[in-house]
Amino acid sequence: MITVSSLTKSRAHVRVLEEVSLAGAEGTVTALVGPSGSGKSTLLRCLNGLETFDAGSITVAGHRLEPGPHSPGLLERLRRDVGMVFQQFNLFAHLSAVDNVALAPRVVLGMSVDESRVRGLDLLDRVGLRSFANARPATLSGGQQQRVAIARALAMRPRVMLFDEPTSALDPAMTAEVMDVIVELAQAGQTMVVVTHDHGFARRAATRVVELEAGRIARQGAAADVL
Amino acid sequence: MKCLLCAVLLVPALTSATVAADLDKVVSRGELVWAADQEGGGPHVFPDPADPRQLTGFEVDLAALVAEELGVKARFQQGQWDRLPLLLGGTADCVINGIELTPDRQRDYHCSRPYFAYSLQLLARRDGPIDTLAKLASPGPGGRWRVGVLTGSAAESVMRSRTDLEIDVIGYDGTIDSLEQVSTGVLDAAVMDDCIFTFYADRFRRLRTVERPFEGGFYTILTARDTPQLSAAIDAAIGRLIADGRLKALYDHWDLAGRQQMLLLRDAAEIPVARRKSLGELCRDTLPLLLKAAGMTILLSCLAFPLAVGIGLAVAVGRMHGPAWLRPLLTGYVEVLRGTPLMLQLYAIFFLLPKIGLALPALVAAIVGLALNYSAYESEIYRAGLKAVPPGQFEASLALGLSKWQALRHVLVPQAVRIVMPPVTSDFIALFKDTSVCSAITIVELTKRYSVLALSTGRIVELAIVTALLYLCMSWPLALLSRWFERRLERPAGGSMAEG
Numbered sequence: 179m180i181t182v183s184s185l186t187k188s189r190a191h192v193r194v195l196e197e198v199s200l201a202g203a204e205g206t207v208t209a210l211v212g213p214s215g216s217g218k219s220t221l222l223r224c225l226n227g228l229e230t231f232d233a234g235s236i237t238v239a240g241h242r243l244e245p246g247p248h249s250p251g252l253l254e255r256l257r258r259d260v261g262m263v264f265q266q267f268n269l270f271a272h273l274s275a276v277d278n279v280a281l282a283p284r285v286v287l288g289m290s291v292d293e294s295r296v297r298g299l300d301l302l303d304r305v306g307l308r309s310f311a312n313a314r315p316a317t318l319s320g321g322q323q324q325r326v327a328i329a330r331a332l333a334m335r336p337r338v339m340l341f342d343e344p345t346s347a348l349d350p351a352m353t354a355e356v357m358d359v360i361v362e363l364a365q366a367g368q369t370m371v372v373v374t375h376d377h378g379f380a381r382r383a384a385t386r387v388v389e390l391e392a393g394r395i396a397r398q399g400a401a402a403d404v405l
Numbered sequence: 406m407k408c409l410l411c412a413v414l415l416v417p418a419l420t421s422a423t424v425a426a427d428l429d430k431v432v433s434r435g436e437l438v439w440a441a442d443q444e445g446g447g448p449h450v451f452p453d454p455a456d457p458r459q460l461t462g463f464e465v466d467l468a469a470l471v472a473e474e475l476g477v478k479a480r481f482q483q484g485q486w487d488r489l490p491l492l493l494g495g496t497a498d499c500v501i502n503g504i505e506l507t508p509d510r511q512r513d514y515h516c517s518r519p520y521f522a523y524s525l526q527l528l529a530r531r532d533g534p535i536d537t538l539a540k541l542a543s544p545g546p547g548g549r550w551r552v553g554v555l556t557g558s559a560a561e562s563v564m565r566s567r568t569d570l571e572i573d574v575i576g577y578d579g580t581i582d583s584l585e586q587v588s589t590g591v592l593d594a595a596v597m598d599d600c601i602f603t604f605y606a607d608r609f610r611r612l613r614t615v616e617r618p619f620e621g622g623f624y625t626i627l628t629a630r631d632t633p634q635l636s637a638a639i640d641a642a643i644g645r646l647i648a649d650g651r652l653k654a655l656y657d658h659w660d661l662a663g664r665q666q667m668l669l670l671r672d673a674a675e676i677p678v679a680r681r682k683s684l685g686e687l688c689r690d691t692l693p694l695l696l697k698a699a700g701m702t703i704l705l706s707c708l709a710f711p712l713a714v715g716i717g718l719a720v721a722v723g724r725m726h727g728p729a730w731l732r733p734l735l736t737g738y739v740e741v742l743r744g745t746p747l748m749l750q751l752y753a754i755f756f757l758l759p760k761i762g763l764a765l766p767a768l769v770a771a772i773v774g775l776a777l778n779y780s781a782y783e784s785e786i787y788r789a790g791l792k793a794v795p796p797g798q799f800e801a802s803l804a805l806g807l808s809k810w811q812a813l814r815h816v817l818v819p820q821a822v823r824i825v826m827p828p829v830t831s832d833f834i835a836l837f838k839d840t841s842v843c844s845a846i847t848i849v850e851l852t853k854r855y856s857v858l859a860l861s862t863g864r865i866v867e868l869a870i871v872t873a874l875l876y877l878c879m880s881w882p883l884a885l886l887s888r889w890f891e892r893r894l895e896r897p898a899g900g901s902m903a904e905g
């Protein structure tokens with residue numbers, strides 16, 4: 179489902195990623211750990227084409243990314259199959275919770291307003307927020323916002339989900355409610371890559387743990403071995 | 406608004422004897438300040454073609470002769486023709502500029518004895534259908550005939566009073582603007598003092614005089630009512646110039662048929678003085694016209710502003726996300742429109758486009774001009790608004806599989822639009838007031854209507870107050886709306902709003 183081979187990326191003459199290779203089979207959970215600035219976010223953002231890279235290649239959900247210009251529409255097609263959840267939630271500020279979730283199915287998949295709304299409500303139900311369907315993001319707590327953001331990413335039925343420190347901006351109580359949702363997803367067989375500092379979560383849910391250090395893979399293996 | 410204020414400020418000058426310069430002040434100053442409009446002003450007052458820094462014209466010579474009779478020098482003061490009388494008392498001692506002797510002017514100013522006899526001439530294209538004045542009595546192929554006149558002139562009031570003719574009378578700020586418009590086919594005909602067309606005939610070879618002049622009257626020198634000695638001195642000066650033949654010589658020098666002028670002046674009829682209207686009559690006669698003009702102001706704003714916003718948004722998006730070759734072009738568009746006056750842009754659209762075969766009706770030209778001008782400002786506002794949307798919103802859209810344009814349309818632009826609501830609303834108020842500039846291209850909106858009515862009724866103050874109130878009634882709700890948007894932005898919005 180995910181194959182990264184010899185990925186190398188520089189930013190202003192600084193190597194951010196060097197010869198990174200890893201693989202994630204369907205239904206596995208890969209935890210990306212490592213100190214701050216080690217390149218975890220950069221690697222994750224390469225996986226859905228938000229960042230470009232200099233050498234190596236990526237295959238994710240059947241789409242292949244290489245350095246240099248992409249064929250038109252490749253990124254859009256890839257991103258339909260690869261959802262992402264950000265540390266800062268990035269919910270659409272002008273839309274209600276349900277409209278946040280329903281937007282991409284309607285705009286990208288061409289669903290009708292009613293159809294996309296039904297899907298939105300279902301997903302809000304799944305993250306326990308159906309009663310907040312009409313609330314604006316600004317009126318929700320951080321934990322609630324992140325759960326809406328997860329529902330929003332799931333609305334495209336992605337084959338792979340990427341999480342970039344999904345709980346770092348949350349207090350412990352809210353961290354738990356978001357982590358529960360992610361663990362549930364993992365148990366349901368969703369393929370995912372999760373950047374996290376939470377070793378408890380890695381032990382509980384991760385199939386594999388990959389540790390980055392200064393842009394290189396320091397260690398990888400089963401959670402019990404790496405951590 | 407601006408000339409409203411001027412008018413209000415000028416009123417004390419018109420009414421208080423302490424400000425107006427009577428003869429002794431003129432003499433001690435050594436200068437007679439005379440006001441006229443040099444724009445398209447031949448043969449009266451115009452820049453000398455040989456040296457455009459110098460003014461020439463028969464009234465320049467007349468002013469010099471009159472000043473000489475008073476024992477002083479003449480000094481010229483430029484003003485917009487239909488508002489020249491407002492300069493009296495404060496800025497100028499007298500107005501010498503083809504001002505026709507009318508009952509209204511007799512009531513509001515001191516009018517000197519006539520110094521020139523004019524006749525009104527109908528003008529049309531040589532190849533056009535109008536060959537008699539009577540032709541105008543039945544509609545033309547395009548409906549009512551469009552006839553241009555100088556705003557505030559006798560030609561205007563005569564043509565407007567001709568209810569027997571199937572014509573729309575359109576007022577211009579410059580004497581020869583209407584000749585241009587007849588040449589390019591925007592107008593069917595023009596009416597003006599015969600001596601003006603005689604003077605400019607070579608420049609407008611496609612035009613011809615239609616029949617003989619059909620009506621006429623006299624030019625007078627205007628002075629303020631509270632400078633009786635100056636007025637008397639000017640009357641006496643004209644009398645001496647006629648008696649000793651200097652005025653005849655002056656007209657002969659300008660090819661204005663001096664002997665015939667002297668015969669006509671000898672028979673100058675007494676013009677009656679118009680009655681001052683009561684306040685009730687004033688309201689009855691002017692309010693409907695002012696309200697209609699306010700309607701024009703609203704129409705212009707409400708059509709031009711949405712256009713400006715639409716174009717502005719497109720330009721902003723193009724400058725930030727469009728193809729590389731387009732960006733400098735759009736930047737140029739914005740800078741040219743922001744860097745040149747609205748008045749000039751309106752002129753270009755209305756007077757220059759017809760020369761390349763694109764004649765827009767005045768209302769369309771006004772709306773297009775306002776919309777283009779304001780689109781430059783709106784695009785800058787939207788650019789700032791788009792920049793103010795957090796970058797995470799764009800990334801989140803892309804990560805969901807939206808294309809750049811889908812992200813713009815469904816996420817970035819809707820948020821930017823909300824962010825810039827307050828400045829955009831206050832720009833609407835600004836545009837609303839800027840509609841008054843459109844009077845330069847014959848649109849009669851509220852300010853123009855005020856200025857015309859104030860001059861014809863002599864009730865400058867009363868009408869200024871009414872007009873200002875009308876403007877306030879219209880802009881106040883907009884100001885409230887702007888504040889409401891601001892408050893709405895400050896508190897987090899609740900409730901669902903299905904978008905798209």
Ligand SMILES: Nc1ncnc2c1ncn2[C@@H]1O[C@H](COP(=O)(O)OP(=O)(O)O)[C@@H](O)[C@H]1O
Binds near residue numbers: 217
């Ligand atoms: N937008 C950026 N511009 C320049 N350098 C960046 C940018 N984002 C991250 N970096 C640098 O790239 C390196 C890797 O960053 P990142 O992938 O964010 O690390 P992590 O997520 O592991 O904390 C760091 O040295 C960081 O300073």
Ligand SMILES: [Mg+2]
Binds near residue numbers: 218219
């Ligand atoms: Mg990071």
